[in-house]
Amino acid sequence: MTLFTLAPALLDEARRLGVYAIVRQHRKRALGVSVQNGKVESVGASELGGAGFQVFTASGHTAFGYTDGFDESEATAALRRTAESAARAEGMLSVPDRAIFSAAPLVLDLPDPRAERFDALSLERLTAGAKSAHEETRALSSETRVSTNATVNREDWRVDRSDGTTASWSVPRFVLHHAVTAGEGGSVATVRAHLFSADYEALGDPVAARLLSERARGAVRKALGLRTAGRYPAGVYPLLIDYALAKGLAHEAFGHAAEADSFRSSVLASGGRFRSGERVGRESVGVIDEPVAGDHAYQPIGANGFRRERVEIVRAGVLHEALADIFSAGPGGVPAKGAERAESYRATPLPRMSNIRIELAEAAPLPRPFEEMAPEDVRDLVGASGLFERFPKIVFLSGYTGGQVNPVLGDFVFNCQALYELTPGAMTLYRPAIFRGSLLAALGSIERAFGPLQLDAIGTCGKWGQSVPSSGGSHGYVFLEPNESIGVGGR
Amino acid sequence: MSVPAILEPLLDRLARRGTAGKTARSLPVDWRLSWTSYESSSIGVRDGQRASVHAPLTLGSGFALDYLFAWEDGRITTGAAERIAIADPDRFLELAHQAAYEDPDGANFAGPGRFAEIPLASEDVASDARSGGGAGFAALLAAGEAPMAPRGFKTWSGSISAGATLRGVLSSRGLDVRNASTHAGYSFWYEGLTGDAHGSRAPLATAEASERLDRACDLVQRLGAPERGFEGGTMAVLLHPKVAESFLSAYLLANIHGDRIHHGQSAFRIEQFGSADRVFAASLSLRLEPSVPMDTGSYRFTTEGVPARALSYVEDGRLVEPILDLKYARRLGRAPVPGPLSSDSLRLTGGRPMDEAEAIARAGRGVLVLSVLGLHTQDSTRGDFSISAPQTLAIRGGSLGGAVKAVLTGNFFDALRDPKLGLVAFPGFRMPGLLFTGSVGVDAEG
Numbered sequence: 033m034t035l036f037t038l039a040p041a042l043l044d045e046a047r048r049l050g051v052y053a054i055v056r057q058h059r060k061r062a063l064g065v066s067v068q069n070g071k072v073e074s075v076g077a078s079e080l081g082g083a084g085f086q087v088f089t090a091s092g093h094t095a096f097g098y099t100d101g102f103d104e105s106e107a108t109a110a111l112r113r114t115a116e117s118a119a120r121a122e123g124m125l126s127v128p129d130r131a132i133f134s135a136a137p138l139v140l141d142l143p144d145p146r147a148e149r150f151d152a153l154s155l156e157r158l159t160a161g162a163k164s165a166h167e168e169t170r171a172l173s174s175e176t177r178v179s180t181n182a183t184v185n186r187e188d189w190r191v192d193r194s195d196g197t198t199a200s201w202s203v204p205r206f207v208l209h210h211a212v213t214a215g216e217g218g219s220v221a222t223v224r225a226h227l228f229s230a231d232y233e234a235l236g237d238p239v240a241a242r243l244l245s246e247r248a249r250g251a252v253r254k255a256l257g258l259r260t261a262g263r264y265p266a267g268v269y270p271l272l273i274d275y276a277l278a279k280g281l282a283h284e285a286f287g288h289a290a291e292a293d294s295f296r297s298s299v300l301a302s303g304g305r306f307r308s309g310e311r312v313g314r315e316s317v318g319v320i321d322e323p324v325a326g327d328h329a330y331q332p333i334g335a336n337g338f339r340r341e342r343v344e345i346v347r348a349g350v351l352h353e354a355l356a357d358i359f360s361a362g363p364g365g366v367p368a369k370g371a372e373r374a375e376s377y378r379a380t381p382l383p384r385m386s387n388i389r390i391e392l393a394e395a396a397p398l399p400r401p402f403e404e405m406a407p408e409d410v411r412d413l414v415g416a417s418g419l420f421e422r423f424p425k426i427v428f429l430s431g432y433t434g435g436q437v438n439p440v441l442g443d444f445v446f447n448c449q450a451l452y453e454l455t456p457g458a459m460t461l462y463r464p465a466i467f468r469g470s471l472l473a474a475l476g477s478i479e480r481a482f483g484p485l486q487l488d489a490i491g492t493c494g495k496w497g498q499s500v501p502s503s504g505g506s507h508g509y510v511f512l513e514p515n516e517s518i519g520v521g522g523r
Numbered sequence: 524m525s526v527p528a529i530l531e532p533l534l535d536r537l538a539r540r541g542t543a544g545k546t547a548r549s550l551p552v553d554w555r556l557s558w559t560s561y562e563s564s565s566i567g568v569r570d571g572q573r574a575s576v577h578a579p580l581t582l583g584s585g586f587a588l589d590y591l592f593a594w595e596d597g598r599i600t601t602g603a604a605e606r607i608a609i610a611d612p613d614r615f616l617e618l619a620h621q622a623a624y625e626d627p628d629g630a631n632f633a634g635p636g637r638f639a640e641i642p643l644a645s646e647d648v649a650s651d652a653r654s655g656g657g658a659g660f661a662a663l664l665a666a667g668e669a670p671m672a673p674r675g676f677k678t679w680s681g682s683i684s685a686g687a688t689l690r691g692v693l694s695s696r697g698l699d700v701r702n703a704s705t706h707a708g709y710s711f712w713y714e715g716l717t718g719d720a721h722g723s724r725a726p727l728a729t730a731e732a733s734e735r736l737d738r739a740c741d742l743v744q745r746l747g748a749p750e751r752g753f754e755g756g757t758m759a760v761l762l763h764p765k766v767a768e769s770f771l772s773a774y775l776l777a778n779i780h781g782d783r784i785h786h787g788q789s790a791f792r793i794e795q796f797g798s799a800d801r802v803f804a805a806s807l808s809l810r811l812e813p814s815v816p817m818d819t820g821s822y823r824f825t826t827e828g829v830p831a832r833a834l835s836y837v838e839d840g841r842l843v844e845p846i847l848d849l850k851y852a853r854r855l856g857r858a859p860v861p862g863p864l865s866s867d868s869l870r871l872t873g874g875r876p877m878d879e880a881e882a883i884a885r886a887g888r889g890v891l892v893l894s895v896l897g898l899h900t901q902d903s904t905r906g907d908f909s910i911s912a913p914q915t916l917a918i919r920g921g922s923l924g925g926a927v928k929a930v931l932t933g934n935f936f937d938a939l940r941d942p943k944l945g946l947v948a949f950p951g952f953r954m955p956g957l958l959f960t961g962s963v964g965v966d967a968e969g
Binding site for chain 2: 179
């Protein structure tokens, strides 16, 4: 991208000052449309861009600086101040790190041709498409209120280092969310449906449009049903979770605890080092993180300019690899995987997930595509698998609305959109309830899966004040045996 | 204070309307620019490592702009931009024109107003923001680390920051208001558990930080000792002020925003505001106080140029004013109502006022909740909560005990309606803790 011209001057200045520098240039542009109950409420555009630089003194003391825009003289002055700060950091008893001095340079450019279409985007078409999808969802019921948000964005990144590294990539994203609300007063329920694509024109693609329609239909059905749904009693149950919740489990429970910058306190580490080789699940269970092309969280190159690699956090039920950058790999006793991400040019890169999934060696087939599975179909699927013979009552959690983890304690919690009690020949809807517990207990309880991998559950992941796109999934449905350390909330 | 030089080329173009001939089409007839220019410094601690590669000493500066344009045909454009977007003002305005849409209620442009003069900036903090903190950061780092050895803690994490901000709002109707502010703050936590966060407009006093951290570390030590044999059930629930603040934000504030009310996505209806309808306990009030000099919750104007003012959202259990930006004020036929800058702007009063010791004694058997997981996943319109509270202390026989892993379930609106709701003063916190009766599940071993 021609705007990214600062690196030569900044690296020259770093050389003159006797420091090593990582220069990260970033630009993000976005357009968004919001439609509420039939009316376009806002159409907005945003644009940000600038340069961040992390400098290292010869002894490995570091500081980070950034400036918005691409003015060479301002950026150079900011780099000088940052270098001075790196020198002063030693006086603040900072911890030096010289790992970057042994890095091998990378020269790689990975543009996405779909991102190039951003400049030609028609806001009118985006608005019309969002409105059409909105109206289609509104037409499903006269008893719901619908809010629709559609955004398109393009991110461009370039990372240059003092060792000659020049790495760049671009990411296009289209995201549409419906929020369907039903009920009034104390019986309001809101359920969401989404569509993600790396194609800005996704709404014009019949397959994507049908997928969104199916999800919207499911959201309306759930929202209407939840108006009168009761609470499910808290307790320990055999659980069936859909792939969106399984993504939540993989992300909240394992992903964060496997981020190597946290190993001095993570439950998946001991003495600061990853507990590689320890069994944490059945032999059939794996947890894998990797960049998936065209995905919401796609990042083929780490924010420090290293190729991002596949990470098998759990292989055949055993802890195997971690989400490590070049700085956390050595102390954590794991190989570097280029797993660092930054929210923007203003942020220091941290080891983060990209697309994370729980994958089992085998999965029973679904009778129809996931999006066409009604709760009754899920009950019948469970029945056909023989699970009711062991567990006459199974709790099915559907849809993910977010979660949180304390990787130090190993506690996780997340919430669903709806809870169903499945019994032979019956199915009852209840209000959403939290799914909480200990991450190791949860992984150890995974017993079987149904359906092919579905990896398009999306979200936003927060860590140390930075938010980045996240994604992942699992097989359509994952079954967990009852375990005293994992439970469903409620009353 | 002058307008930042970054804005001058854009303001120059906007002033040309009327003399621009053919290019006038791409010049708005009305406009509002809400701008922010900032400098900041910070330093982090990750698991005992100061200024490590993942939490280094950081210096930054930037400029941000929110804009609203109204065009000749009545359509409007809204957006956010950094310096890169307005570097070429002609291109910026042309793209903005292409992004125009119809929203008659959205075309609101404030003119000159009366804005209270409120000092909000400290030159010492501004200097720290520009320079990377210096001695002030070093002293706070020392205060943060001080509890480690005496208390036998293994790890601590956190950050210290200093920021200096210049904000302003300009409009085609003659509004030109600006304000300088500063913010110094720290956040430290221990053993991966709880800790303390505190902010100020002026430099933070190390002695005050030490006192606050000492109190927080007492709680951390208690969290390190599980409370055996504590069973769940219906009992007294005491939300620490940090948790009470999160609940208030997630449930009460989220439901009094005009857009949610208008679109039927709120727990409340617009007719309830200003009516005799009592929705909470008779003594409960929630007020906005944005005008205390050098207070972290104070501010002079909103991003739309609406003057900040003291007001009541809830008074004696009745809804008084919803938070209304200019658009929803027009749509709902009311005057605009500013929202809080942060919880420091809010004053929650009423209920049964008591101090921490009295609340614990009165609770008899219950829990003190120090943090919760998953509040953001709850459906705020209903008021229901079902959340995990792994950092919770048991209260037994009116005394604070050790740690339990709890699950809280209930309805926050019911708690606010309860005339027995206790508002509990904790030292160092403006927001009170909340004491009510709730349903608590406790995991077998805390």
